[in-house]
Amino acid sequence: MTEPFPTEIEADIARARRLAWWTIAWMTSIVIVMFLAMGSSQAMRTAFVEDLLSIVPSVVLLIALKLECKEPTRLFPHGYDRAHSIAFLIAATALTIMGATLLFEALRTLAMREHITIPSVFLFGQQVWLGWVMVAALLYSVVPPLILGRMKLPVARRAHDEVLHTDALMQKADWMTGLAGVGGVIGVGLGYWWADAAAAAVISASILQDGVKALRSAAAELADGVPRALGSSDMAADADALAKELKRRWPEGEIRLRESGRYILAEVHGVNPPPGGIDLDSLWPCEPERRWRFAELEFVPPERGAR
Numbered sequence: 001m002t003e004p005f006p007t008e009i010e011a012d013i014a015r016a017r018r019l020a021w022w023t024i025a026w027m028t029s030i031v032i033v034m035f036l037a038m039g040s041s042q043a044m045r046t047a048f049v050e051d052l053l054s055i056v057p058s059v060v061l062l063i064a065l066k067l068e069c070k071e072p073t074r075l076f077p078h079g080y081d082r083a084h085s086i087a088f089l090i091a092a093t094a095l096t097i098m099g100a101t102l103l104f105e106a107l108r109t110l111a112m113r114e115h116i117t118i119p120s121v122f123l124f125g126q127q128v129w130l131g132w133v134m135v136a137a138l139l140y141s142v143v144p145p146l147i148l149g150r151m152k153l154p155v156a157r158r159a160h161d162e163v164l165h166t167d168a169l170m171q172k173a174d175w176m177t178g179l180a181g182v183g184g185v186i187g188v189g190l191g192y193w194w195a196d197a198a199a200a201a202v203i204s205a206s207i208l209q210d211g212v213k214a215l216r217s218a219a220a221e222l223a224d225g226v227p228r229a230l231g232s233s234d235m236a237a238d239a240d241a242l243a244k245e246l247k248r249r250w251p252e253g254e255i256r257l258r259e260s261g262r263y264i265l266a267e268v269h270g271v272n273p274p275p276g277g278i279d280l281d282s283l284w285p286c287e288p289e290r291r292w293r294f295a296e297l298e299f300v301p302p303e304r305g306a307r
Helices: 008-035 041-054 055-070 083-111 130-159 162-189 193-222 237-249 288-293
Strands: 120-123 126-129 253-262 263-269 294-300
Touching: 008 041, 008 055, 008 130, 008 162, 008 288, 041 055, 041 083, 041 130, 041 162, 041 193, 055 083, 055 162, 083 162, 083 193, 130 162, 162 193, 237 253, 237 263, 253 288, 263 288, 288 294
Parallel strands: 263 294
Antiparallel strands: 120 126, 253 263
16 A cells, blocks of 8 residues: 555546535535525424535545545554545544434424424515525525435445545435425425424434444444445455455464455464465455455464464
């Protein structure tokens, strides 16, 4: 891992940077529009806070990619690959906090049976129901996240970027919240006082579920757990295949895998290093274009591996 990024994913990393900047620009405009049209609607407040927090993953992604490019130093001799893991933890925490906070607010509104009203306003000299302004703002908030989220997912898979994947989940939550908010505002207009908060509660529960899964994966990575699949607490398929291949080559050894940023590090305990070293390419059992994931293999002799 002496180069900033493997050649196979340089184009994807550059695209991830562009998508992050596009997200910051679009979501900032959405936050402004939502603030101006928010009124007293619970669903609108839910969507506003979510849109505001959805900027966080893109910001921490840009910081992490900048740090990953730095060369090792005396204080950080192993480099900055784990800056990506820290960014993943921050993004997952933001997603979890957002879901929990919004769910609490929605349930509180339902429990207290708060009846909101959406008044009319004068717009360009005409009296207009504010709900239509809210619906227009919500529909605007749906389009950019829907497009950006779909663009991010394939890039995140190829570069095994948990932060970008969490960002895509945040974008999914954004457009789902927007659509639910439209239903809530129209429901209030039809006299169903609970529709607004109920829409916010349903979508907040989905956000919280995604956030908890991401948070578990981020914590496991920092605790040297086995490499996880994107968006899951299960072991990544390529890591599982690598563990089986290493066990086949050295059945007497204990195989331990962990993840450092986007890379897989492997240890074979109880086995002496083979003379002349080992070619990592010959051990990789998955697609050649994913070979960059396997960054390090260490053999721990029996006397060193004893506890």
